[in-house]
Amino acid sequence: MFDPRKDLIATISQHKAELIKNVCNRLQKLERSHYEAIDFERHQEREEAMLHALLKGMEEADYFTFLDYIEKIAGKRSNEGYSLDEVQNAVTVFEEELWHVLTKFVPIEPPLIDMLAICNRVFGKAKDHLARTYLKEAVETQKELDDLRKRFFIYQQEQKEIADSAHPHEAY
Numbered sequence: 699m700f701d702p703r704k705d706l707i708a709t710i711s712q713h714k715a716e717l718i719k720n721v722c723n724r725l726q727k728l729e730r731s732h733y734e735a736i737d738f739e740r741h742q743e744r745e746e747a748m749l750h751a752l753l754k755g756m757e758e759a760d761y762f763t764f765l766d767y768i769e770k771i772a773g774k775r776s777n778e779g780y781s782l783d784e785v786q787n788a789v790t791v792f793e794e795e796l797w798h799v800l801t802k803f804v805p806i807e808p809p810l811i812d813m814l815a816i817c818n819r820v821f822g823k824a825k826d827h828l829a830r831t832y833l834k835e836a837v838e839t840q841k842e843l844d845d846l847r848k849r850f851f852i853y854q855q856e857q858k859e860i861a862d863s864a865h866p867h868e869a870y
Contacts, residue, residue, distance in 0.1 A: 702812035706800075707756050709813070713799045714749055720795045721745045728791070731784045732775075748792060752820070761820050768824045772831035782832040786825055793821040 710717065722741035725733040733741070748767065755764025768789075775785050796817055804810045 702809065702816055703756055705809060706813040706816055707753055709800060709804055710749070710753060710796065713803055717795055717799050718742060718745045718749060720798065721792050724791045724795065725788055728784070728787060731787070732778070732780050733784065733788060745792070756816070756820065761823060764820060765823060765827045768827050769831045772828045773835060776832055776835045782829060785828060785832075789821065789825055789828065793817065 722738055722745055725741055725745075726736070726738065728734055736744075748771075751764050751767035755761040755767070757763075772785060776782075797814060800810060800813055800817070804813065
């Protein structure tokens, strides 16, 4: 009996070396991005970790392992200076290469459509999760900046009061 998830996981696992190689090659060609500056071996480590999380997540009804991985990566890449667009592009590259592997090795029949639908759902959720995580990071950063501005304003006022009390104005 056909089980799209199990067959999808098996197909990805069977062709993971090609998938990882293709993703890494494409990421290194993303111009004006942090990804083009990373050596192939580092890309390979990152993409293998992402694939591992993806395969684990596909075993779950809610894809929690993969979404949790995406959230951690989003926070990490944000702190490293990657833009949301850069990271979303990298996820899209991964998704596109996954589709390429599937369409290359699975006959174009209804089971392939089911597999691609699962991929579409998983990566759609991942990109939404990524955007929410970036937004959360941006809001937290804005709150920190607002707090710093407020504390600096208070500091300036205190310094002014100290200066005024040390040099009272003389009447002419």
